[in-house]
Amino acid sequence: MHVTPTCDEIVKAPKALLHDHLDGGLRPATIVELAAEIGHELPATDPRELGEWFVSAADSGSLERYLETFSHTVAVMQTAPALRRVARECALDLAADGVVYAEVRYAPEQHLTGGLTLPEVVEAVLAGFAEGSEQAAAAGTPIRIGTLLTAMRHAARSMEIAELSTAYRDAGVVGFDIAGAEAGYPPTRHLDAFEYLQRENFHFTIHAGEAFGLPSIWQALQWCGADRLGHGVRIVDDIEPGTGALGRLAGYVRDKRVPLELCPSSNVQTGAAASIVEHPIGLLRDLRFRVTVNTDNRLMSGTSMSREMALLVEAFGWGWVELQWFTINAMKSAFIPFDERLTIINEVIKPAYAKLL
């Protein structure tokens, strides 16, 4: 029997999230308070209006303009207490939404204008995640958070950020990423950082195939050695419409089970997909790529992990079978050790979905 999951049920079901930006998920009320403390001017000072401003400003159809909205969130994240607070609230918000495992990313190099050093930034965020996770567990909604450190692809600090990632690998940093405007900044600009990470047996994902197509995905995998693709949605350009025949690159991605960190609402906002119903996630799931569902930026998309799943249920008629599949796909693709992934799958995810299926 096919049961349509309701929004409330989706919130309660355990979910795993691999692609969420710390500076894209602040509570509007927190931005207002932190901005007032430092005298940063915002486009609106009423939290509700500010939340709406972020969504409409990010609704631009262009990744470059979408990214401009981050100037306001990054501006209020320049001190250790502010970073710690934002990270603590992020853990609490994800946990309250039923996320049991999350990898949250941010770019330490963007948080130095208040005089912090790179290690101080990392330590403030890790302390915030630890505090938030502790509070969430006490509230009966346990969550495990792994941090990914991002280097900005237009900048030249990727090697330094890669080294920072491995320095904190035993303290909660589980991977590395590059983000920012894609066109004109191929991942191969950062080859030395990726080669270093491979020599260190570390994990990394690369934003690729969002605003730019197949060459970016090909470089991320075949030159840089990415474990996963941030978005990767443009892999559909290598699939023949109608027949579903896979080109060489799409075949490789599917055969190797390369995880795709798909972010439906974000893609509609940046113009990478026309609408949720037309989002390639439908095709990619039918063809059994290693698809995962993600939020990208909860603030800019006015979304949550549960909302992304509810939108997919509505658009594609999916039920618990698909939601469990996405969740297990994400957990299998996580950057924490295999035994810890299995424990979450077998002790948290499967028993909960068994009651829903």
Ligand SMILES: O=c1[nH]cnc2c1ncn2[C@@H]1O[C@H](CO)[C@@H](O)[C@H]1O
């Ligand atoms: O979807 C995206 N594509 C590319 N870059 C992004 C996306 N979302 C956020 N960022 C960039 O990543 C930085 C660190 O978190 C953000 O400041 C933003 O510039």
Ligand SMILES: [Zn+2]
């Ligand atoms: Zn992203």
